[in-house]
Amino acid sequence: xxxxxxxxxxxxxxxxxxxxxxxxxxxxxxxxxxxxxxxxxxxxxxxxxxxxxxxxxxxxxxxxxxxxxxxxxxxxxxxxxxxxxxxxxxxxxxxxxxxxxxxxxxxxxxxxxxxxxxxxxxxxxxxxxxxxxxxxxxxxxxxxxxxxxxxxxxxxxxxxxxxxxxxxxxxxxxxxxxxxxxxxxxxxxxxxxxxxxxxxxxxxxxxxxxxxxxxxxxxxxxxxxxxxxxxxxxxxxxxxxxxxxxxxxxxxxxxxxxxxxxxxxxxxxxxxxxxxxxxxxxxxxxxxxxxxxxxxxxxxxxxxxxxxxxxxxxxxxxxxx
Numbered sequence: 001x002x003x004x005x006x007x008x009x010x011x012x013x014x015x016x017x018x019x020x021x022x023x024x025x026x027x028x029x030x031x032x033x034x035x036x037x038x039x040x041x042x043x044x045x046x047x048x049x050x051x052x053x054x055x056x057x058x059x060x061x062x063x064x065x066x067x068x069x070x071x072x073x074x075x076x077x078x079x080x081x082x083x084x085x086x087x088x089x090x091x092x093x094x095x096x097x098x099x100x101x102x103x104x105x106x107x108x109x110x111x112x113x114x115x116x117x118x119x120x121x122x123x124x125x126x127x128x129x130x131x132x133x134x135x136x137x138x139x140x141x142x143x144x145x146x147x148x149x150x151x152x153x154x155x156x157x158x159x160x161x162x163x164x165x166x167x168x169x170x171x172x173x174x175x176x177x178x179x180x181x182x183x184x185x186x187x188x189x190x191x192x193x194x195x196x197x198x199x200x201x202x203x204x205x206x207x208x209x210x211x212x213x214x215x216x217x218x219x220x221x222x223x224x225x226x227x228x229x230x231x232x233x234x235x236x237x238x239x240x241x242x243x244x245x246x247x248x249x250x251x252x253x254x255x256x257x258x259x260x261x262x263x264x265x266x267x268x269x270x271x272x273x274x275x276x277x278x279x280x281x282x283x284x285x286x287x288x289x290x291x292x293x294x295x296x297x298x299x300x301x302x303x304x305x306x307x308x309x310x311x312x313x314x315x316x317x318x319x320x321x
Contacts, residue, residue, distance in 0.1 A: 012260025022244035030183030053088035054301035075253040078273040097232035099270035105227040106219040108202035134200035137181035139314040228298030
């Protein structure tokens with residue numbers, strides 16, 4: 001498996017191995033751009049991958065994944081229709097991925113370091129916090145910058161060359177303030193935990209371990225909106241372990257994987273029927289399953305119109321001195 005940290009946590013993959021007889025071996029990515037790069041470099045090493053919906057279509061176009069045979073999926077009809085019918089899941093009469101998990105990219109800050117709670121993306125450019133700011137090492141940094149510069153309803157997935165150049169300069173301007181571009185949740189937790197970072201854009205799972213460590217943090221959705229992500233499992237083209245791949249897709253979309261992912265990572269899942277077996281009504285509400293207004297605060301990822309240009313721009317930002 002080529003996947004995100006936490007998606008193959010032993011607390012539930014051990015059960016999968018015992019039930020299926022399949023053995024799980026995981027390689028973790030730090031950004032969506034790594035999926036295509038690693039598959040191109042050595043796709044035969046992997047059977048399944050779990051990119052976000054701005055990347056599933058890229059893997060399809062590159063011929064790196066096989067269509068999913070829905071007749072082999074036991075829980076397909078229980079998945080949220082809005083996820084199941086998404087154009088990044090189904091296209092050209094084929095199903096290319098199976099929805100698994102979703103959430104937001106909130107901002108995280110230490111409450112003991114701020115006199116007033118931050119409310120805007122612009123906090124990541126505030127010179128008061130120079131050296132105490134972290135940003136995820138992912139092209140989505142350009143999305144949050146675009147919404148800050150051009151308005152929260154900007155189509156950040158189809159930006160002009162002129163807009164991308166302005167965004168590039170704004171992110172280069174930010175670089176002297178940044179302590180680190182972080183790659184994994186564990187790295188970000190360590191940065192907050194040892195006092196190196198006070199504010200960052202973050203994965204939702206970052207807050208819980210910090211609070212357990214006694215680090216006073218709160219996450220929030222900025223007034224410019226936040227990125228919304230959806231991750232899905234895909235089967236690598238020519239997988240020699242296709243039966244195990246389908247066994248995993250069935251486990252991941254059923255109570256074992258949906259509840260396991262929720263308990264291990266506190267992520268919202270794609271199958272409300274499965275999650276009802278392990279969540280209280282209060283937990284169900286906390287993850288916004290019954291709050292359509294929450295979804296309006298999120299800008300869910302899709303593949304950018306010129307993804308190559310976006311990746312080149314992001315790499316140029318990181319390489320700038």
